[in-house]
Amino acid sequence: MFPMSIRFIYGRAGSGKSHYCLNSVKNKIYGGDERNLVIIVPEQFSFQAEKNLVETVGERGMLKAQVLSFRRMAERVLAEVGGGTRKNINDAGRSVLLYKIIEENKDKLKVFGRAAKKKGFINLISDAIIELKRYKISPGILKDSADNIEGVSLKNKLEDISVI
Numbered sequence: 001m002f003p004m005s006i007r008f009i010y011g012r013a014g015s016g017k018s019h020y021c022l023n024s025v026k027n028k029i030y031g032g033d034e035r036n037l038v039i040i041v042p043e044q045f046s047f048q049a050e051k052n053l054v055e056t057v058g059e060r061g062m063l064k065a066q067v068l069s070f071r072r073m074a075e076r077v078l079a080e081v082g083g084g085t086r087k088n089i090n091d092a093g094r095s096v097l098l099y100k101i102i103e104e105n106k107d108k109l110k111v112f113g114r115a116a117k118k119k120g121f122i123n124l125i126s127d128a129i130i131e132l133k134r135y136k137i138s139p140g141i142l143k144d145s146a147d148n149i150e151g152v153s154l155k156n157k158l159e160d161i162s163v164i
Contacts, residue, residue, distance in 0.1 A: 018049070018052060021039055021076055022052055022053060022056040023038065023056070023066070025037050025053065025056070025061065025065045026061065026095060028058045028128075029057055029060070029061045029064050029065060030057075030061075031137065033064075035064075036064055036065070036066070037064060037065040037066070038065070038067075038068055039053065039065065039066070039067045039068070040067075040068050040069070040070065040073055041067060041068075042070065043069040043070065043071060046067055046068070046069045046072070047069040047081060047129070050067045053065060053066075053067055064134050091126070095122045095123070095124050095126060097131075097163065098122050098125060098126055099116060099122055101164055102116040102122075102164060103116065105163050105164070108163050109160045109163060109164075110156040110159065110160055111153075111156045111157050111160050112125070112157070112160040112161075112164065113121055113160075125161070125164060128161065129161070129164070132161070139161075139162040139163075140162070142159075142161055142162035143158070143159065143162040144157050145158055146158035146159045146162065
């Protein structure tokens with residue numbers, strides 16, 4: 001196994017960063033370096049960076065060097081070390097799932113059992129749940145908060161969201 005290293009190249013626009021990186025890759029490839037080389041660039045620059053790499057190192061160099069965006073690098077790491085098997089649900093799937101959950105629990109829901117049929121409700125509750133998850137607010141926290149509220153309307157809504 002070869003030792004790995006990382007080097008950050010930064011500077012102002014037009015200061016020669018890309019030229020420096022590409023020439024460094026070319027020198028390593030044609031100098032006999034056996035390591036695989038990776039150039040990490042922002043997503044919007046990946047195509048241009050790949051084009052520049054081919055122009056600089058030629059076809060031979062493309063076997064030893066590659067350009068990755070941050071997203072593609074993360075996907076590759078997850079594929080190689082595991083953890084990339086989890087699939088995220090899209091908006092349509094989330095809406096279907098929420099509708100099913102509400103239908104299955106409508107007897108427990110004090111406020112939102114009837115609201116699920118109204119246009120736009122599923123999207124609103126979906127956005128609310130995404131926001132709650134973002135701030136790590138669990139159903140238990142919602143339930144505890146509802147227990148401490150005197151207003152019936154808000155209390156019932158929080159309890160319903162905790163069920164959903």
